[in-house]
Amino acid sequence: MRLLLKGARIIDPAQKIDSPLDILIQDGKIAELGKDIARAGKAKTAGETKIIDLTGMVVTPGLIDMHTHLREPGFEYKETIASGCAAAVKGGFTSIACMPNTFPVNDNRSITEFIRRKAAEANLANVYPIGAISVGSEGKCLTEFWDLKDAGVVALSDDGRPVMDAALMRRALEYAHSLDLPVIQHCEDINLSMGGLMNEGYYSTILGLRGIPSLAEETMIARDILIAEFTGTSVHFAHVSTAGSVRLVREAKKRKLKITAETAPHYFILTDESLQGYDTNLKVNPPLRSAQDVEAIKEGLTDGTIDVIACDHAPHARTDKEVEFEYAQNGISGLETSLGLSFSLVHEGTLTLEKLAEKMSWNPARILNLRKGTLACGVDADITVINPQLKWIVDIKNFRSRGKNSPFHNRVLLGGAILTIVGGEIKYAAPSLKL
Amino acid sequence: MKFDKKDLLGIKDLSVNEINLILETAESFLEVSTRKIKKVPTLRGKTIINLFYEASTRTRTSFEIAAKRLSADTINISASTSSVVKGETLIDTARNLEAMNPDIIVIRHSASGAPHLLASLVRQSIINAGDGAHEHPTQALLDMMTIKEKKGKIAGLKIAIVGDIAHSRVARSNIYGLSKMGAHVTLAGPATMIPRHIEQMGVKVFTKMEDAIAGADVIMMLRIQLERQNQNIFPSLREYSQRYCLNRGNIGLAKKTAIVMHPGPLNRGVEISPDIADDPSRSVILDQVNKGVAVRMALLYLLGGGHE
Numbered sequence: 001m002r003l004l005l006k007g008a009r010i011i012d013p014a015q016k017i018d019s020p021l022d023i024l025i026q027d028g029k030i031a032e033l034g035k036d037i038a039r040a041g042k043a044k045t046a047g048e049t050k051i052i053d054l055t056g057m058v059v060t061p062g063l064i065d066m067h068t069h070l071r072e073p074g075f076e077y078k079e080t081i082a083s084g085c086a087a088a089v090k091g092g093f094t095s096i097a098c099m100p101n102t103f104p105v106n107d108n109r110s111i112t113e114f115i116r117r118k119a120a121e122a123n124l125a126n127v128y129p130i131g132a133i134s135v136g137s138e139g140k141c142l143t144e145f146w147d148l149k150d151a152g153v154v155a156l157s158d159d160g161r162p163v164m165d166a167a168l169m170r171r172a173l174e175y176a177h178s179l180d181l182p183v184i185q186h187c188e189d190i191n192l193s194m195g196g197l198m199n200e201g202y203y204s205t206i207l208g209l210r211g212i213p214s215l216a217e218e219t220m221i222a223r224d225i226l227i228a229e230f231t232g233t234s235v236h237f238a239h240v241s242t243a244g245s246v247r248l249v250r251e252a253k254k255r256k257l258k259i260t261a262e263t264a265p266h267y268f269i270l271t272d273e274s275l276q277g278y279d280t281n282l283k284v285n286p287p288l289r290s291a292q293d294v295e296a297i298k299e300g301l302t303d304g305t306i307d308v309i310a311c312d313h314a315p316h317a318r319t320d321k322e323v324e325f326e327y328a329q330n331g332i333s334g335l336e337t338s339l340g341l342s343f344s345l346v347h348e349g350t351l352t353l354e355k356l357a358e359k360m361s362w363n364p365a366r367i368l369n370l371r372k373g374t375l376a377c378g379v380d381a382d383i384t385v386i387n388p389q390l391k392w393i394v395d396i397k398n399f400r401s402r403g404k405n406s407p408f409h410n411r412v413l414l415g416g417a418i419l420t421i422v423g424g425e426i427k428y429a430a431p432s433l434k435l
Numbered sequence: 436m437k438f439d440k441k442d443l444l445g446i447k448d449l450s451v452n453e454i455n456l457i458l459e460t461a462e463s464f465l466e467v468s469t470r471k472i473k474k475v476p477t478l479r480g481k482t483i484i485n486l487f488y489e490a491s492t493r494t495r496t497s498f499e500i501a502a503k504r505l506s507a508d509t510i511n512i513s514a515s516t517s518s519v520v521k522g523e524t525l526i527d528t529a530r531n532l533e534a535m536n537p538d539i540i541v542i543r544h545s546a547s548g549a550p551h552l553l554a555s556l557v558r559q560s561i562i563n564a565g566d567g568a569h570e571h572p573t574q575a576l577l578d579m580m581t582i583k584e585k586k587g588k589i590a591g592l593k594i595a596i597v598g599d600i601a602h603s604r605v606a607r608s609n610i611y612g613l614s615k616m617g618a619h620v621t622l623a624g625p626a627t628m629i630p631r632h633i634e635q636m637g638v639k640v641f642t643k644m645e646d647a648i649a650g651a652d653v654i655m656m657l658r659i660q661l662e663r664q665n666q667n668i669f670p671s672l673r674e675y676s677q678r679y680c681l682n683r684g685n686i687g688l689a690k691k692t693a694i695v696m697h698p699g700p701l702n703r704g705v706e707i708s709p710d711i712a713d714d715p716s717r718s719v720i721l722d723q724v725n726k727g728v729a730v731r732m733a734l735l736y737l738l739g740g741g742h743e
Contacts, residue, residue, distance in 0.1 A: 202632035206447070208547040208569030208604060211631065278548030322526055324546035326567070 001048050002026045003424065004037060008054035008385065012061060013358040014374035023059065024049075025381040028424035033375055052419070052435060054385055060357040061373050062094025062382030062422065064364040065335065067159070067184075067238055067262060067310035070096075070127070073114060074103025079315040079402045081115060085124035087313070087335040087401035089428040092417025094382035095126040096313075096335075097368060099159040100137065107132035107143045112151040124427050126382070128154040128368065133172045133183065137161045142172060145179055154368045157184035159238055160285075162220055164190060170227050177233040182367055184236045185224050187245070188286065192216035197326060199272040199287040207275060209325065212287050214242035221245050225252045225259060234258030236367055239312050241267045241286040243296030250305040260367050261300075262308035265341035266332055268297045268350075270407065280321045280328035281407040284314070298350050307363040309356075311338040315403020333403030337394055339386065341408065343415030346388070353388075385419035387430075392416055438737040442554045442561040445570035446611040454612060458580050460733035461726070467504055468728055478507035478739050482537040486528070487564070488514040488544040493699055493724060494564050494573070498541050501731035507739065510537075525549060526556060533557040538739055542566075560738040568602050573734065574698050575608035577727040579616060581719055582653055584726070585694050590617030595647040595689075597623045597679060598657025598706055599668070601630040605698045606657060610636050623647030624657075624679065627668040644679050651689040655696040656681050656706045672705055682708040686717065694719045 003025040010021040010033070017033075024032040039049050065088065071079035081098075088096045098115065100106035106115065112129045119127030131153035135141045137160070145156065156176055163169040163185060176183045193216035198204050200211020221237055225248060228235045240246065240261045252259045272288045282288060300306040314331025321328050342360065345351040351359070361384075365373025372382055394411045396404040420428035429435055436456050440448070449457075467475055483502045487495050495511065502509040525544075532540060539560045542550050547567030554561040565571040582589055594613055600606045600622050613620050614637050621639040622629065623646065634640050641647045648654050659675060669675045681695060695707070695717045703709045712718050 200631055202635050205630040205633050206607065206636065208567045208607060210568075278551050319524075323524055324544065324552060325548045326546040 001050060002031070003421070004039065004049050004051045005054050005059060005383070005385070006051060008057040008059040010059050010375065011353050011357045012375040013354050013362045014061070015376060017375070018354055023375065023383070025421070025424045028381055030375055030377050030379055030381050033377060057418065058353060058386045058388050060384050060386065061361040061375050062420070063092045063339065063360045063384045064095040064370070064373060065093045065311045065313065065338070066097045066308060066364040066368060067264070068096040068098050068313040068335065069101065069315065069331070070098040070115070071102060071315060072118060073111065077317050077402070078320070081118040081127065082122040083400060083402045084313070084315070084335070085119065085122040085127065087399065088125040089420040089422065090400050090417070091335040091337070092339045092384040092386065092420055093125055093335060094384060094420060094422045095128060095370065095372060097128040097130050097154055099130050099157060100132040101160040105132050105137050106130070107135050107137065109147050109151040112148060112153055116152050125422060128370070130155045130157050130159070130184065132156070133158045133163055134168065139163055139165055139168060142168070142175065145175055145181060149179055149181055153181070154370065155182040155184050155236070157186065157238065159184065159186045162186045162188045162190060166223060166227065169224060170231060173227060173233040173235060174231050177231070180369060182234065182236050182369070184238050185220065186238050187217045187220040187224070187240070189216045189219045192219060196287070197283070198275055199289045201272060201290055203272045203275060207278070214244055214289065214293070217242050217286055218244040218248060221248050225257060228259060229257050234260070237261040239264050239267065239286055239310070240300070240306060241289050241293060241297070243293045246296045246300035246305055250300065250303070253305060260307045261305065262310040263297050263301070263306050264310055264312040265334065265338050266407070268294055268301065268345070269341055274407070278325045279407060280323065280325055281332065281405050283325060283328050283330055284312070284332055285330040298345070301345065301359065302350055307359065308367065309338070309342050309359045310364070311335050313401070315401050316405045317402070318404070321405050331405065332407065333399065333401045333405045335401060336399055337406060337408050337413070340392065340394070340413030340416045343386070343388065343413070347414055381421060381424040383421040384417055386415060387418045388415050390414070390416045390418065442550070443572055443734055443738065444550050444554060444561065444563045446572045446575050446608045446615070447570065449615070451615050454576070454579065454615065457576055457730065457733050457737065458583060460737060461576070461580055461729040464729045464732040464736070467732070473504050474506055475504065476506045477736055478502070478505040481507040481539070481739050483507045483509045483539045483541065483735060483739070484532055484537045485509060485511045486532070486540055486542045487512065488542070488549070489565070491543055491564070493727070494543065497724070497727040498564060498731050501728050502735055504728070505732055505735055507735065525552060529553050529556045533559060539735060562734060562738065565604055567604065568607070569604050570608045571604040572608050573727070573731055574605050575612040577723055577730040578609055578655070578696060579612050580726040580730055581696065581723045585719055585722070586652060589613060592618045592652040593621065593650055594618045594653040594655065595621045595623060595651040596655045596657065597644055597647060597681070599628040599659055599663065600624050600633065600657070601628050601668070602660065602663065603657050609655065610638055614638070621647040621651070625669055645685055645688055648685065649688045651693050653694055653696060654681060654686070654689055658698065658700065659702055659706050661702070676705050680704070680706055680708055681711050683710060686711060693717070696720065696723060699724070
């Protein structure tokens with residue numbers, strides 16, 4: 001069967017397209033992109049065509065979240081691969097890359113294969129496992145990068161735990177570079193952040209909560225920029241949250257170093273001021289920063305210093321969050337709110353639609369070396385249809401993710417996914433969309 | 436004036452009128468503790484739970500005595516003897532206690548914000564008896580009561596708080612309270628003990644103790660927690676006491692009439708020399724303890740509906 005999407009505004013940063021076009025999907029691939037495509041397209045092959053009228057809607061290459069925690073194996077009470085994928089497609093994501101901090105850690109072929117098998121069974125979003133840099137993410141010995149790559153990992157990271165040993169980081173970057181495997185660093189000097197619970201500043205002072213200084217993130221970013229420069233390799237920085245980090249990455253990019261960086265919606269929407277009620281749903285790592293940091297993150301998004309918006313989807317169970325702030329786990333269940341929150345950047349003029357699609361699809365595809373993130377003919381038909389004027393209220397009761405830990409509950413958002421197509425198949429359609 | 440808050444979580448939330456109401460109520464209770472029969476029937480039939488997740492002698496005893504002098508029934512729960520050791524969460528403990536219909540729960544907890552969590556869950560009044568490095572409101576109230584008695588006022592006084600400000604809930608509650616009441620608060624401690632941007636709370640900050648206590652009407656010394664030495668916030672007790680111990684020498688920089696306070700327990704010879712701590716013309720440390728009972732009686736009375 002063919003799918004013909006008609007009348008939408010097509011955004012494809014890779015092809016520099018922003019115009020009203022039709023898209024014909026056949027055999028799971030993008031078959032044709034053009035004005036007023038006929039029912040069967042140019043090919044005129046036999047078979048039925050399902051036509052979907054998308055007047056007033058925006059079509060982008062399928063969104064890719066390069067920073068998701070799927071929790072399986074090991075923490076199925078927080079999230080399973082199936083529930084995480086269901087959340088992904090509802091949030092408009094066609095592909096997600098999952099971090100290795102499961103139990104056991106995804107540091108070997110068998111865990112990677114397990115994740116891929118479970119994802120195939122779920123048959124919703126594409127799942128790309130990220131392998132651990134070090135065995136057990138303990139920061140001591142490198143994992144088998146070649147074998148992991150052969151098994152299907154698209155990147156390496158010890159996310160949640162930074163690679164503190166600079167020599168190990170150097171070796172990881174060198175070895176991974178020769179395999180074309182991107183390395184993603186969780187930037188945090190744990191000697192500086194030790195025991196910290198929130199951003200160190202005025203609000204940590206008055207709340208009596210131990211602070212995590214912006215310095216903890218920036219020290220690590222500065223170090224890894226130097227290592228990447230010295231070794232001629234590339235490195236990707238996960239969830240950048242501070243003004244100083246943006247400045248360091250901007251300078252590194254000016255010097256043509258192969259540095260890329262991501263941030264998450266909560267780092268451009270929320271500040272540490274919001275922690276005054278000790279709401280554990282606001283506890284994340286890195287922590288919510290100051291208003292000046294939020295401004296700097298937005299500037300970094302606008303000028304291209306920050307390449308990617310990623311969810312850092314970190315689902316948790318009630319038992320992980322309904323405790324004293326100090327004992328609560330870090331993280332926000334983000335897959336189902338990320339697009340709506342990020343779309344506020346378009347409404348306020350921080351990003352154009354094209355730039356948003358770049359940061360949520362094309363750039364993550366390029367960083368992870370995926371032949372995705374574009375609507376070019378011949379690529380997998382991964383497509384996200386967005387209603388830019390969709391006004392909706394975040395309600396955790398409607399989350400498909402097992403993790404209901406969202407500080408955005410009851411927030412009114414403008415813009416959301418109404419249709420998610422993965423490999424030519426409809427994986428999510430909003431009830432409002434009459435198909 | 437009626438006290439219409441459900442809980443006392445911090446001085447930050449109190450207005451000047453509310454602070455004055457608490458202090459005035461406390462004064463009226465001072466006399467009860469001097470009677471032969473130290474008991475009034477005000478809170479007869481009320482149940483007060485002292486839920487202490489952190490060791491305490493002074494504060495817990497003070498709350499218990501305050502409750503008993505008002506004829507309330509008191510129950511003391513300490514973390515080591517409760518379900519906490521069996522892994523019960525604070526939320527479950529709270530709901531179980533709530534089901535037994537107490538009237539007031541007094542909580543001390545090492546985690547900042549724990550009383551706020553409790554207050555959001557149960558219908559009973561919550562009194563914060565110290566949470567992490569956040570607030571210790573009853574300590575600040577008894578400190579204010581002591582200052583008011585000794586100095587006749589709070590407004591306009593120069594008050595120095597010296598020591599480990601970063602880890603001190605007493606410091607934070609007093610900064611809020613004393614500033615609201617019009618005092619000029621100065622802080623002193625090694626830079627490693629001064630939390631970031633604390634000057635935004637409206638205080639002057641010094642790293643030399645002498646600069647903070649010069650001309651002071653009140654000097655409040657904070658306890659040094661000896662285990663902090665492992666965190667490298669100070670090199671040694673020897674060096675700390677050489678620079679930040681209140682003694683016969685440096686107290687001369689303060690006003691001749693300056694009083695010395697300490698929330699206890701004292702590290703004699705570390706932050707305060709014994710001859711200052713024991714000098715009746717300077718030290719009001721035991722007056723603070725004495726006021727503590729009255730202040731807690733006032734709060735139990737105001738929150739326990741004794742005024743209705």
